[in-house]
Amino acid sequence: MFSVADHTYMTLALRLAAQGLYTTQPNPRVGCVIVKSNQIVGQGAHLKAGEPHAEVYALREAGEDAAGADAYVTLEPCNHHGRTPPCVDAIIAANVKRVVVAMQDPNPLVAGNGIKRLQAHGITVELGLMQHDAVALNVGFISRMTTGLPYVRSKIAASLDGRTALNNGKSLWITGEPARLDVQHWRAQSCAIITGIGTVLVDNPTMNVRFPHVKRQPIRVIVDSQLQTPVDCKMLAADRLQQSPVIIAYATDVNSRVATLSATGAKLLQMPNANGRVDLKVLLKYLAQHGVNEVLLEAGQGLNGAFLQQNLINEFIFYYAPKLMGTDAKGMFAIAELTEMQQATDLDILDVRQIGQDLRLRAKPIIVAPIKNTP
Numbered sequence: 001m002f003s004v005a006d007h008t009y010m011t012l013a014l015r016l017a018a019q020g021l022y023t024t025q026p027n028p029r030v031g032c033v034i035v036k037s038n039q040i041v042g043q044g045a046h047l048k049a050g051e052p053h054a055e056v057y058a059l060r061e062a063g064e065d066a067a068g069a070d071a072y073v074t075l076e077p078c079n080h081h082g083r084t085p086p087c088v089d090a091i092i093a094a095n096v097k098r099v100v101v102a103m104q105d106p107n108p109l110v111a112g113n114g115i116k117r118l119q120a121h122g123i124t125v126e127l128g129l130m131q132h133d134a135v136a137l138n139v140g141f142i143s144r145m146t147t148g149l150p151y152v153r154s155k156i157a158a159s160l161d162g163r164t165a166l167n168n169g170k171s172l173w174i175t176g177e178p179a180r181l182d183v184q185h186w187r188a189q190s191c192a193i194i195t196g197i198g199t200v201l202v203d204n205p206t207m208n209v210r211f212p213h214v215k216r217q218p219i220r221v222i223v224d225s226q227l228q229t230p231v232d233c234k235m236l237a238a239d240r241l242q243q244s245p246v247i248i249a250y251a252t253d254v255n256s257r258v259a260t261l262s263a264t265g266a267k268l269l270q271m272p273n274a275n276g277r278v279d280l281k282v283l284l285k286y287l288a289q290h291g292v293n294e295v296l297l298e299a300g301q302g303l304n305g306a307f308l309q310q311n312l313i314n315e316f317i318f319y320y321a322p323k324l325m326g327t328d329a330k331g332m333f334a335i336a337e338l339t340e341m342q343q344a345t346d347l348d349i350l351d352v353r354q355i356g357q358d359l360r361l362r363a364k365p366i367i368v369a370p371i372k373n374t375p
Helices: 004-020 052-064 087-095 113-120 130-136 139-148 175-189 199-202 238-243 258-262 282-290 301-309
Strands: 031-035 039-045 070-071 098-103 125-126 149-160 192-196 221-223 244-251 266-271 294-297 317-320 345-355 358-365
Touching: 004 031, 004 039, 004 052, 004 070, 004 098, 004 130, 031 052, 039 052, 039 244, 052 087, 087 113, 113 125, 130 139, 139 294, 149 175, 149 301, 175 294, 175 317, 175 345, 175 358, 192 199, 192 301, 199 221, 199 301, 221 282, 221 294, 258 266, 294 301, 317 345
Parallel strands: 070 098, 098 125, 149 294, 149 317, 192 221, 192 294, 221 244, 244 266
Antiparallel strands: 031 039, 031 070, 317 358, 345 358
16 A cells, blocks of 8 residues: 555656656656655656656765665656666666656566566565556657557637538637637647648648747648648748648649658658548558657548547547537538447547636547557
8 A cells, every 4th residue: 555655755756747748758757756764855857858867867866865765756767778778777776775656667668677677676666656647647658659659639629519610611710819828738748730731721820839938849740632732831931840840741742742842841751541641540650650659630620530530539629619600610520421329439528627718628539449559
């Protein structure tokens, strides 16, 4: 059984891990607290890939006090050489007596081996304290390591009657400024933002993070089956490309535009499926292989529907505005007609809260077809 003190120290470790919410990609967010004689002697967080891990920072602060201490870590300490040395070596060398771990590392290079190594050196290891909270911090990293795909959130702004744009395509703005500001948090913690060519042509968005204190910009991806992206669209502006690269995923180049669009600095990837559209699963696999943990899908009903029908959405973030737009306005998902209620997508509601005058509802599909990683 874990004590009240154990929960207190792990709570602090989780708060430290959250400091890397916008910055640690592609690495996981990890926090560590070292305690001796009921006193915190060291604490640290991993903030950026290539920099020391949380355990190293905490051990440095603890110094000689780490000997005989308890360490609280939100993720199993690594036991392999990456950009930095193994954290288990530092823990063993510091003579820590007990390590409390929130969750096992899903990385196959670690996956329990860090714990075994600590135990082999006589260190007591206790696993599972506040695991749910640790998982929530790293859903993208876990998804990439276990399925070979990033964790995909679909963000949708809609009226109370479920409409996302007028019939003529206009949708600016359905929600209020507080809700739009809230979206920036989801963008900032994402490794990539995916939108469709329809959104680019109608709204001409920038799809960047607008927090001045956030320096890392996510990759921006345009799904454009027939390469219709205008070279003068905002996403391809030279100053923004310097801050955040753009990938254009396409299926066919009927108008011979590859060279023209490549000249803007965008990276073009041809990924056709059997229907002449972009193969969305192949696109997600490509992103995962390049270190993308979390994806924010900000698109119209066409691309949202394609992702939904292929069971590629892990979570929905709905922003409902106190408006009614009528049946002629566009819906959330363009999917094939359902004929039985059993075909509907059931959702598990995670959270509902008011953001300004709008409502934000987060939900997960209750049943998502398993997506196995293939070579």
